[in-house]
Amino acid sequence: IAGITQAPTSQILAAGRRMTLRCTQDMRHNAMYWYRQDLGLGLRLIHYSNTAGTTGKGEVPDGYSVSRANTDDFPLTLASAVPSQTSVYFCASSGDSDSPLHFGNGTRLTVT
Amino acid sequence: GENVEQHPSTLSVQEGDSAVIKCTYSDSASNYFPWYKQELGKGPQLIIDIRSNVGEKKDQRIAVTLNKTAKHFSLHITETQPEDSAVYFCAAWGGTGGTSYGKLTFGQGTILTVHP
Numbered sequence: 136i137a138g139i140t141q142a143p144t145s146q147i148l149a150a151g152r153r154m155t156l157r158c159t160q161d162m163r164h165n166a167m168y169w170y171r172q173d174l175g176l177g178l179r180l181i182h183y184s185n186t187a188g189t190t191g192k193g194e195v196p197d198g199y200s201v202s203r204a205n206t207d208d209f210p211l212t213l214a215s216a217v218p219s220q221t222s223v224y225f226c227a228s229s230g231d232s233d234s235p236l237h238f239g240n241g242t243r244l245t246v247t
Numbered sequence: 248g249e250n251v252e253q254h255p256s257t258l259s260v261q262e263g264d265s266a267v268i269k270c271t272y273s274d275s276a277s278n279y280f281p282w283y284k285q286e287l288g289k290g291p292q293l294i295i296d297i298r299s300n301v302g303e304k305k306d307q308r309i310a311v312t313l314n315k316t317a318k319h320f321s322l323h324i325t326e327t328q329p330e331d332s333a334v335y336f337c338a339a340w341g342g343t344g345g346t347s348y349g350k351l352t353f354g355q356g357t358i359l360t361v362h363p
Contacts, residue, residue, distance in 0.1 A: 177353040225290050238290030
Protein backbone atom coordinates (compact mmCIF):
# COMPACT_ATOMS: atom_id res chain seq x y z
CA ILE A 136 0.00 0.00 0.00
CA ALA A 137 1.44 3.36 -1.04
CA GLY A 138 2.12 5.83 1.69
CA ILE A 139 4.55 6.99 4.35
CA THR A 140 6.40 4.67 6.69
CA GLN A 141 7.85 5.99 9.93
CA ALA A 142 10.18 4.13 12.29
CA PRO A 143 10.32 3.48 15.13
CA THR A 144 6.69 3.71 16.26
CA SER A 145 7.81 4.62 19.75
CA GLN A 146 11.04 5.19 21.62
CA ILE A 147 12.22 6.05 25.11
CA LEU A 148 15.48 7.95 25.00
CA ALA A 149 17.83 9.20 27.68
CA ALA A 150 18.60 12.92 27.63
CA GLY A 151 21.80 13.71 25.79
CA ARG A 152 21.54 10.76 23.43
CA ARG A 153 21.42 11.05 19.67
CA MET A 154 18.39 9.73 17.81
CA THR A 155 17.32 9.52 14.17
CA LEU A 156 13.67 9.15 13.24
CA ARG A 157 13.20 7.53 9.88
CA CYS A 158 10.66 8.42 7.20
CA THR A 159 10.19 6.82 3.80
CA GLN A 160 7.56 7.52 1.16
CA ASP A 161 6.76 5.58 -1.98
CA MET A 162 4.52 8.11 -3.72
CA ARG A 163 7.38 9.94 -5.47
CA HIS A 164 6.28 13.17 -3.83
CA ASN A 165 8.61 16.13 -4.20
CA ALA A 166 8.01 17.73 -0.83
CA MET A 167 8.44 16.20 2.63
CA TYR A 168 7.95 17.61 6.10
CA TRP A 169 8.47 16.88 9.77
CA TYR A 170 5.91 18.04 12.34
CA ARG A 171 5.73 17.61 16.08
CA GLN A 172 2.40 17.29 17.83
CA ASP A 173 1.92 18.45 21.39
CA LEU A 174 -1.31 18.64 23.34
CA GLY A 175 -2.99 22.01 22.94
CA LEU A 176 -0.49 23.19 20.36
CA GLY A 177 -1.59 21.27 17.30
CA LEU A 178 1.01 20.37 14.70
CA ARG A 179 4.11 22.53 14.34
CA LEU A 180 6.50 22.34 11.41
CA ILE A 181 10.09 21.46 12.31
CA HIS A 182 11.81 21.19 8.92
CA TYR A 183 10.76 20.69 5.34
CA SER A 184 12.23 19.77 1.97
CA ASN A 185 10.82 20.99 -1.34
CA THR A 186 12.83 18.51 -3.37
CA ALA A 187 15.73 16.12 -3.01
CA GLY A 188 18.90 17.98 -2.05
CA THR A 189 17.17 20.96 -0.43
CA THR A 190 15.88 21.55 3.10
CA GLY A 191 14.41 24.45 5.03
CA LYS A 192 13.57 25.44 8.57
CA GLY A 193 10.04 25.46 9.88
CA GLU A 194 8.51 27.01 12.96
CA VAL A 195 10.45 25.02 15.60
CA PRO A 196 13.78 23.84 14.09
CA ASP A 197 16.12 24.22 17.07
CA GLY A 198 17.67 20.95 18.23
CA TYR A 199 16.73 19.11 15.04
CA SER A 200 18.42 18.49 11.70
CA VAL A 201 17.29 16.82 8.48
CA SER A 202 18.75 15.61 5.22
CA ARG A 203 17.21 14.75 1.86
CA ALA A 204 19.66 12.65 -0.10
CA ASN A 205 16.94 11.19 -2.34
CA THR A 206 13.24 11.58 -3.09
CA ASP A 207 11.99 8.82 -0.82
CA ASP A 208 13.80 9.34 2.49
CA PHE A 209 13.72 12.23 4.94
CA PRO A 210 15.32 11.37 8.30
CA LEU A 211 15.04 13.66 11.33
CA THR A 212 17.96 13.72 13.77
CA LEU A 213 18.06 14.89 17.36
CA ALA A 214 21.76 15.45 18.04
CA SER A 215 21.44 15.62 21.82
CA ALA A 216 17.92 14.94 23.05
CA VAL A 217 16.30 17.05 25.78
CA PRO A 218 13.07 16.37 27.72
CA SER A 219 11.25 19.19 25.88
CA GLN A 220 11.58 17.12 22.73
CA THR A 221 9.18 14.58 24.16
CA SER A 222 6.41 14.59 21.57
CA VAL A 223 4.76 12.70 18.77
CA TYR A 224 6.58 13.26 15.49
CA PHE A 225 4.82 13.06 12.14
CA CYS A 226 6.40 12.89 8.73
CA ALA A 227 4.35 14.08 5.75
CA SER A 228 4.69 14.49 2.01
CA SER A 229 2.95 16.31 -0.82
CA GLY A 230 3.19 16.15 -4.59
CA ASP A 231 3.05 19.85 -5.38
CA SER A 232 3.26 23.16 -3.62
CA ASP A 233 -0.46 23.30 -2.82
CA SER A 234 -1.36 19.62 -2.77
CA PRO A 235 -2.76 17.99 0.35
CA LEU A 236 -0.31 16.57 2.84
CA HIS A 237 -0.16 12.84 3.44
CA PHE A 238 0.93 11.87 6.93
CA GLY A 239 2.62 8.83 8.40
CA ASN A 240 1.37 7.24 11.62
CA GLY A 241 3.91 9.00 13.80
CA THR A 242 6.73 8.23 16.21
CA ARG A 243 6.04 8.70 19.91
CA LEU A 244 9.29 9.85 21.52
CA THR A 245 9.86 10.18 25.24
CA VAL A 246 13.07 11.82 26.45
CA THR A 247 13.85 11.08 30.10
CA GLY B 248 3.46 34.68 10.08
CA GLU B 249 0.11 32.96 9.91
CA ASN B 250 -1.84 32.30 13.09
CA VAL B 251 -4.78 29.90 13.15
CA GLU B 252 -7.20 29.73 16.07
CA GLN B 253 -9.61 26.80 16.37
CA HIS B 254 -12.70 26.45 18.55
CA PRO B 255 -14.00 24.64 20.44
CA SER B 256 -11.20 22.51 21.87
CA THR B 257 -13.70 19.77 22.76
CA LEU B 258 -17.15 19.04 21.36
CA SER B 259 -19.60 16.41 22.52
CA VAL B 260 -22.76 15.60 20.52
CA GLN B 261 -25.41 12.91 20.34
CA GLU B 262 -25.48 10.59 17.36
CA GLY B 263 -27.49 12.18 14.58
CA ASP B 264 -26.83 15.74 15.67
CA SER B 265 -24.71 18.20 13.73
CA ALA B 266 -21.24 19.36 14.74
CA VAL B 267 -19.58 22.63 13.80
CA ILE B 268 -15.92 23.53 14.29
CA LYS B 269 -14.69 27.04 13.58
CA CYS B 270 -11.28 28.46 12.68
CA THR B 271 -9.96 31.95 12.15
CA TYR B 272 -6.74 32.90 10.40
CA SER B 273 -4.64 36.03 10.38
CA ASP B 274 -2.92 36.21 6.98
CA SER B 275 -5.24 37.56 4.29
CA ALA B 276 -2.94 36.06 1.61
CA SER B 277 -3.77 32.48 2.70
CA ASN B 278 -5.68 30.71 -0.04
CA TYR B 279 -5.94 26.99 0.82
CA PHE B 280 -7.76 25.60 3.85
CA PRO B 281 -7.71 21.84 4.51
CA TRP B 282 -9.35 19.92 7.32
CA TYR B 283 -7.76 16.81 8.80
CA LYS B 284 -9.21 14.02 10.94
CA GLN B 285 -6.92 12.18 13.31
CA GLU B 286 -7.91 8.89 14.90
CA LEU B 287 -6.14 7.47 17.92
CA GLY B 288 -2.66 6.23 17.13
CA LYS B 289 -2.74 7.41 13.53
CA GLY B 290 -1.58 10.36 11.52
CA PRO B 291 -3.97 13.11 10.36
CA GLN B 292 -5.94 12.34 7.22
CA LEU B 293 -7.36 14.93 4.86
CA ILE B 294 -11.16 14.88 4.85
CA ILE B 295 -12.03 18.02 2.90
CA ASP B 296 -10.38 21.20 1.69
CA ILE B 297 -11.40 24.51 0.19
CA ARG B 298 -9.62 27.13 -1.85
CA SER B 299 -10.17 30.84 -1.65
CA ASN B 300 -12.06 31.08 -4.92
CA VAL B 301 -15.09 29.25 -3.50
CA GLY B 302 -17.25 29.91 -0.48
CA GLU B 303 -18.54 26.42 0.27
CA LYS B 304 -17.72 22.82 -0.53
CA LYS B 305 -19.65 19.71 0.38
CA ASP B 306 -18.81 16.01 0.42
CA GLN B 307 -21.63 13.79 1.66
CA ARG B 308 -22.08 14.56 5.38
CA ILE B 309 -19.25 17.05 5.67
CA ALA B 310 -19.06 20.60 4.38
CA VAL B 311 -16.68 23.50 4.73
CA THR B 312 -17.54 27.18 4.44
CA LEU B 313 -15.10 30.04 3.95
CA ASN B 314 -15.55 33.74 4.62
CA LYS B 315 -12.46 35.48 3.28
CA THR B 316 -13.60 38.92 4.37
CA ALA B 317 -13.90 37.85 7.97
CA LYS B 318 -10.97 35.39 7.66
CA HIS B 319 -12.75 32.43 9.09
CA PHE B 320 -13.76 28.98 7.90
CA SER B 321 -15.84 26.24 9.42
CA LEU B 322 -16.32 22.47 9.24
CA HIS B 323 -19.87 21.15 9.38
CA ILE B 324 -20.65 17.49 10.01
CA THR B 325 -24.31 16.46 9.71
CA GLU B 326 -25.96 13.29 10.97
CA THR B 327 -22.96 12.49 13.15
CA GLN B 328 -22.04 8.86 13.82
CA PRO B 329 -19.86 7.34 16.56
CA GLU B 330 -17.12 6.70 13.99
CA ASP B 331 -16.86 10.48 13.49
CA SER B 332 -15.30 10.65 16.96
CA ALA B 333 -11.72 11.85 16.49
CA VAL B 334 -9.52 14.94 16.68
CA TYR B 335 -10.11 17.43 13.89
CA PHE B 336 -7.56 19.99 12.73
CA CYS B 337 -8.02 22.97 10.49
CA ALA B 338 -5.09 24.51 8.63
CA ALA B 339 -4.30 27.49 6.44
CA TRP B 340 -1.71 27.73 3.68
CA GLY B 341 -0.38 30.11 1.15
CA GLY B 342 0.39 33.19 3.15
CA THR B 343 3.21 35.61 2.74
CA GLY B 344 5.82 33.73 4.76
CA GLY B 345 8.53 32.98 2.20
CA THR B 346 8.62 29.70 0.27
CA SER B 347 5.15 28.35 -0.06
CA TYR B 348 5.86 24.67 0.10
CA GLY B 349 4.59 23.08 3.26
CA LYS B 350 3.67 26.34 4.93
CA LEU B 351 0.57 24.87 6.46
CA THR B 352 -0.27 26.40 9.82
CA PHE B 353 -2.52 24.19 11.92
CA GLY B 354 -5.14 25.02 14.49
CA GLN B 355 -4.90 23.54 17.97
CA GLY B 356 -7.38 20.74 17.28
CA THR B 357 -10.92 19.82 18.39
CA ILE B 358 -11.70 16.55 20.14
CA LEU B 359 -15.09 15.46 18.82
CA THR B 360 -17.02 12.81 20.73
CA VAL B 361 -20.23 11.39 19.26
CA HIS B 362 -22.32 9.52 21.82
CA PRO B 363 -24.48 6.64 20.57
